[in-house]
Amino acid sequence: MCGIVGYIGDQNTQEVLIDGLKKLEYRGYDSAGIAVFTDSGLQIAKAKGRLANLEAKLDGAPLLGHAGIGHTRWATHGKPSDENSHPHMDESQKFSVVHNGIIENYLELKEELISEGHTFISETDTEIISHLIAREYKGDIVKAVQKAITFMRGAFALGVLTEHEPNKLVAVRQASPLVIGVGEGENFIGSDIPAILKYTRNVFILNDGEMAVLTSDAVELMTIEGQFISREMIHVEWDAVTAEKGGYEHFMLKEIHEQPKAYRDTMLGRIDKETKKVVLPELKLTEEQIKNIRNIQIVACGTAYNAGLIGRTVIESLARIPVENDVASEYRYRSPIVTPDTLVIVVSQSGETADTLAALREAQANGAHVLAITNVVGSSIARDADDVLVTLAGPEIAVASTKAYSSQLIAFYLFGLYLAQVRGTQTDEQVAHVLAAMESLPEQVEEMLGKADAIKTYAEQIASHKHLFFIGRGQDYAVVQEGSLKLKEISYIHSEAYAAGELKHGTLALIEDGIPVIALVTQESVLEKTVSNIKEVKARGGDVLAITYEEHAVELLKSVDQVFAIPKTLPILSAAISVVALQLLAYYASLALGHDVDKPRNLAKSVTVE
Template identity: 45%
Template structure:
C-alpha cells in the first residue's frame, strides 16, 4: 500500500502486525497509540511483515521516521453518558479549561508562563504589529484576541480570515508576528497563510489543540490549548480554550513589554485562575435554557447583538445556531444594528443580546429598547443579580460576573446551550450537521 501527503493531513498508525491509514489519529486510537505523521511531499510505503518506509517525493530518498505516542484514549472519544458529543463537550469545559490553564499561571496569580513566549522574548518585545489569521470559530476567538492584545500589550493588531489573507498580498516583514489559530491544526487555508507569512519573514506563532498536527510542526513556536479531542463538528470547548490561551498570551506579552500594570495583571489572572469554577456556575442555566429553547424553535431568523468584547461572542453564538439547527442567524455589533438589520426586526425575528454589567452596559440597554419598540422578542444574557433588565427584555439568562475581558468565556455557555437545544427540538443531528466537516483540509 502506497500513500502520499500533499496539503491534506495523513497519519500512519503502527500496530502489532497491522498498519492503519487515516487523515486523523482519532479513528485508530482503539487499535494503536503509535503513529507517524507524514509531512508534505512524503510517501509512505507499507508492505506486509515489513517496517513502514517513508520516502521524499522529490528524490525518492528515505526520510527520518518519527513514531509518536498518542495521548488520546478511548474514554475521551466516547459520549460518557451524554446523548451527544456536543453536549458532553459543552459540559466538559470546566475540566478542559483546568487542563488548559494548568501550570501557566504562577507566582500566586502574578505571572504567566507560556514556553512559546518565554523562549522568544526578543521577538515579542521588538514586534511592531501582530496579525491573527484563522477560519470559522477560530476567527471569532481571534477577534477577541485582538481586543485582549490591544488592551494589554498596547500594540496594533489585525485579524484576517486565513482564506483572504493568503490571497491579499499582505505587507509583512521580520518585525511582524503572525498568530495562526486552528482547532485541528490541519486547516488548509490557515496552513497556506502560515507558509506565506514565513516566506515574507514574519515570525509565526501557532495556537492549536491537536498535538503533532501540521500547524504546530510548521510554525516557529506556539501554544497548545490542551482541551482534549473535540468530536462534535460545531466547536465549543476548543473555542473557550482558544480564548483562554489568547488571554494568557496577551497578559504574558503585555507584562514582557511593560504595557500592563501589576494590579490589573493580578486581578485578571486571579479571575482567570477561577474560570473553571465560574463556568461550572454558568452551566447551571442548562435547565432554564432547555425550556426557553422550545419557545424559539419556530424561528426562521435570529439576530445576535453584542458590544466590545462580546461582539465576537455574538458572532460565535449566531454561528453555532446556523451550524446545527439550520436557522439563519446573523451576529452584529449592537450599535451597527441601526445601519441595516433593524429593518428586519418584527414579531417573528427574535434577538439575543449579550448585556453583561460592563463599561458598555448603558449603551446596550438602548439597543434592547430599540428592538423592543419594533416588536422584536429579546433574550438577554445579563450578569447575575441584574433584575432591571427583566423590565425590558422578554427573557433574561444570568451569568456569573467576571472582569470585562473574560465575559466572552462565560457568555458563550448559554449561547452554546441555546443553539444545542433548539437544534435538538428540531430533530437535527447536532454532532454531524449537514455539509460540514470537523477539519476543513481543502480550499
C-alpha cells in the same frame, strides 16, 4: 486527553487492551501502545499513528500474558513518534507506566534524574514517572508509587506495572479521570467506562488523590497517603453507545460540559503560583522580539476566526499592540503588509486547515514570525509555525466546535497577559488580578451549566422561527458572532450577529413583531448604550432575551422579555462564560428540530482543501 486501559486476569491480555483502546481512541490518536507481562517478562509494543498501526505490528508478534496496560495518545509533550508513545519504561526495563495528564515540573525532575545518572529516550513528561518509581522502589511497588507522586506537580491518571511484582497493577488518579472495573477473577482500569463495559458493569470511580491496587482476585482502594477506603460499587446501566458519550445524548453536549476541564488543562503549568505571572517556556520568541512587535495579524477560519476576534480585544487591551483580524481564505489575496516586526498568529483547531496553512506560509515568506494556536501538537500548522501554543481541549468529535474554541480563548488570555508582562503595559498586580479571575472560570462555567434547562426552554421557543438576530457591543459583539455561527451550523436557522450600535444604520428594517433577538450584555462600560439599542428593538416588536450578570437581571427585565443570568467575571474574560450559554442555545434548538447535532449537513470537522 489521552486514554489509558489496564487488565489483570486470565483472559488474553492483549485482546482486552486493544479492545479497550478502540473505545478510547477518540481521546487521542497520535500513537498507541501496550505493555504485557509475558513468559519473557515485561514486553512493550507501540506505534505512531492510529491504533490500527499497533494492531498490524502485533499481528505477527502478539504479546501473550496475564496482565498489562495500554495507552492511546493525544500529544502534549513531544511530537507524535514511536519514541514518545506510551507505555514508558525506566532504564532497567522493569517498570512501565501509562499516563493521562501533564506533569508541570517534569523538566526540573528530568534534570535531577539526569544528574543522578538516568538516561531518557523520549521528549515526554511521562518518562520521568517510570524513572522516579524505579528510583524509589525498595521491594514494594505501592510505596514506590506513593513516594514518586510526592515529587510530581500537575494532573495525572496512572497505570503502573513492575516485573518485580507481576501480580499487581497499580492505578492512581490526580485531576485526570480513572475508573476501576471489577470482574470475576479479573479486574480492569480505564480512562472511561466504555473501555471496560464489554467485560464488566461493576465499577469504582476514583476521586482525586486516590489510588487502587489490583490483583486478579481483589481491588484495594486507598488514598495516595495509604489510608484504605471503603466505597460502594456502582453498577452501570448504560448501553455501549451512550457510554462512549459519557452518558450524554450527543458528543457536542459532552464536549460543552468538558469545557471546565479544558480550561484547567490549558492553564495548567502556565501560571506560576508563587509569582502570579504567566509562564510560557514553550515559546521561542525572545523578550527583545516581543518588545519590538509593531503590529499583530490574527488569521483563521470559521470558529477559530471568531476566537481571534476575542484575541484582538484581549491583546489590544492588555498589551496595547494594534491587531488586525483576517479570514485565512482572503489573507493571501489582499497582499498583506507584513514586516519583520509583525507577529502573525494563526489559529486552527485541527492544525490542518488548508487556508490557514497557506496564510502561515505567506506570512513567513514575507518575513513575519508566526505563532500557531492549535489543539494538535503534530499537525502541519504546528510543525511549520515558528512558535506554538497548544490548547489542551483534547479531541473534539462533534463537528461544531465548542471546547476547542473556548480553549483558544484561554490561550489568547495567557498570551495577552504574557505580552503585557514583557512590555510592561500592565502592573504585576493587574496581571495577578486577571489570573485569579481566570482560575475561577472553570467553577463559574460549571455553575452556569447547572442552569442549562432555562436555555433549553428558550431554545425550544425559537426553534419554530426562520430568522433571528444576535446583538452586542465590544467583546460581546465578538462573542455573538460565534453564537450566531453555532446556531446556523447545527440548527439551520438563519441568524445574524450585529454590533448593537449599528442597528439604526439599516438592520432595524428587518425587525418585526415577534422576531427573536438575543442581546449579550456583559460589557459594563457600554451597558447603558446596549440597553438603549435593546429598546430600539423592542419598539419595533422584537422579542428579546438578554444574557447578562445576575446583578443586572432585575433592571434589564424592565426592557426585555427574558433574562438568563451568568456568573460575574472581569469584562475581558466574559467571553469564556457567555459563549457557553450560546453553545447550549444552539444545541437545544437543533435538538428541538430533530437534526443530527454531531454531524450537521454539508460540514466536515477539518477543512483540508481551499
